Ligand SMILES: Nc1ncnc2c1ncn2[C@@H]1O[C@H](COP(=O)(O)OP(=O)(O)OP(=O)(O)O)[C@@H](O)[C@H]1O
């Protein structure tokens with residue numbers, strides 16, 4: 001299990017401050033310069049190349065002499081790479097693991113960058129002049145309409161708990177969620193939810209009785225729901241699910257009304273950047289009007305305060321040092337013990 | 347006295363402004379320091395509270411120490427400022443969790459209260475608070491040290507803000523002080539200005555003592571000024587008395603000498619004795635004349651200093667003098683023709699004007715032949731009062747008025763006419779003292795024309 005391995009390596013790194021080995025890439029792609037190459041911008045990211053491709057193309061249309069190297073890795077691998085300087089030369093680091101990004105910035109791995117005067121980012125979407133959010137993504141529940149036949153759609157965690165309790169046979173072995181022991185994103189969602197919602201542990205207990213299937217990525221949960229292996233998946237990144245389940249399809253995307261976490265996808269320029277100027281330029285581009293349009297087109301909701309006033313159940317995960325708390329070794333250990341007790345029965 | 351000496355107002359302003367500037371700077375520094383300290387104390391307080399909140403979550407068991415860091419401990423620090431946060435929890439010198447290289451306190455904290463210290467960590471200046479708590483682990487008490495550190499960006503931002511406010515306060519204070527010093531300099535110097543104005547406004551004859559209300563500090567000055575005035579007044583009145591007495595004491599014996607000599611002349615048969623006696627009479631006449639003119643001149647000088655300012659009719663004055671001189675003129679069969687059709691109002695000192703007119707008429711009579719006529723005309727012409735005295739005498743003999751009006755200067759044409767050469771000097775001085783003019787010219791067809799003018803009232 002590669003994910004479990006990586007998680008163990010992360011724990012080791014958090015404890016010892018060192019990385020045991022070089023990092024694993026998932027994709028590594030170079031977009032060549034349109035004209036004679038004058039420079040290369042290197043981006044290390046958790047976001048799929050497919051999502052970021054159009055953004056990079058638009059960036060290169062403005063800077064034809066710049067080749068872009070786009071490397072995809074897991075958030076934990078990225079953390080290890082940055083802290084151990086195992087992947088020097090990257091000019092921008094993009095990740096959805098807010099806690100790890102926050103820890104990197106807090107521990108001094110991020111470089112200061114002043115946004116140009118035209119770019120206005122709300123205070124909650126940036127930390128110091130180092131960490132910048134460019135997308136806000138609701139964390140949603142996925143349900144199969146077919147499997148739910150005859151039952152009311154749940155709107156809150158309380159509804160969901162009732163639904164699972166009242167009809168356990170329908171759901172047994174067919175509910176999915178993140179394995180928080182192996183997935184950094186899953187751990188972030190679970191800890192933030194546990195902190196903000198009273199129903200989290202009760203829901204976990206109920207799901208634990210239904211032999212849940214545990215995943216390390218939203219994409220896998222979406223695939224299994226599509227194939228019918230799952231009828232319910234919790235803590236799925238909404239922006240990944242939306243294109244897969246257009247209105248009228250079997251999958252139903254639910255934003256729980258009692259609380260729906262909103263993940264901020266963040267970028268920073270690492271201290272070891274080779275071309276911090278290019279990195280800064282790319283961040284300015286992402287946050288500028290063109291980047292805003294392209295992010296919207298790629299299916300990621302760009303940063304905007306209006307979303308929160310329109311939908312009071314949406315709550316952004318706060319980009320502040322509170323995120324460091326759940327990365328604490330003892331805190332993590334306690335949380336995982338409790339979570340395992342609730343969800344993983346033998 | 348140096349002419350470059352600063353005025354009192356400048357001195358006062360300068361000193362007040364220097365004081366204000368010093369106070370403004372002090373205010374700036376005080377506000378900065380006090381507010382800076384307060385900001386640091388506040389930040390420390392929050393940092394300490396976070397540290398204590400963590401320390402309260404320490405739990406001891408058989409297995410060791412565990413801690414459940416409260417989310418709010420860091421989240422609150424993060425919501426106040428975007429500072430970087432570091433923490434470290436040590437059990438008996440071993441790091442349990444957190445940043446194991448976060449600097450330890452210079453000396454271990456005692457009691458419940460946190461200790462604060464500043465240290466460099468991860469390329470930044472970090473303020474750290476540390477508390478120590480004993481925790482029971484497997485029946486042993488282990489000391490647990492909780493440290494929470496925070497960079498000082500937030501505090502630096504507050505300090506910058508405070509500095510701006512403090513600078514604003516200082517500048518505002520200085521501006522207000524500037525206005526107030528202007529006002530106070532004016533009000534402090536006002537009594538001096540008023541006194542100077544009051545003294546300056548006085549007429550030249552005003553020798554009353556200064557009674558203007560003055561502040562205590564100016565009292566000595568006013569007292570000595572009044573002393574001077576009193577002495578001047580005394581000196582002047584002594585001079586006046588002296589002149590009057592001198593005139594009396596010289597004229598009276600001379601008159602006696604003259605009378606006695608005339609008696610002797612009448613009784614004497616001897617021609618030689620008679621000649622001598624006539625010479626004595628003439629010398630006495632000249633002495634008497636000289637003494638009279640000298641004393642008149644002194645009176646003019648003395649009175650011109652503090653001219654009486656009565657409303658007078660020049661025609662009336664001239665008429666009086668003419669009537670007084672008529673008997674003398676008749677001795678020489680000279681007719682005095684006064685032409686004064688109406689009153690001519692002027693301001694001035696009657697005694698001086700009479701003296702001037704008397705000298706003019708006296709000259710006309712003295713230097714005219716027997717059986718002649720003297721024209722005296724008083725008129726108001728435009729803005730001026732004029733007196734013309736015209737005779738058919740011997741004329742000026744080519745001499746200019748300027749020379750003749752000199753003291754003790756007599757013309758070459760005086761022959762045996764008795765005189766001292768002070769008459770025209772007196773006329774000239776009286777005219778000047780009254781803002782008038784005097785001129786003497788040859789008259790067409792022989793004789794002299796004297797023109798004396800004064801401003802009309
Ligand atoms: N009306 C006049 N006609 C001719 N000469 C005159 C006449 N008035 C003045 N003078 C000349 O001007 C001179 C100065 O006159 P002033 O009156 O000053 O002196 P004074 O007549 O000689 O002496 P006193 O002081 O006794 O009058 C005279 O000596 C005389 O020569």
Ligand SMILES: [Mg+2]
Pocket residue numbers: 705708709765768769770
């Ligand atoms: Mg004369």
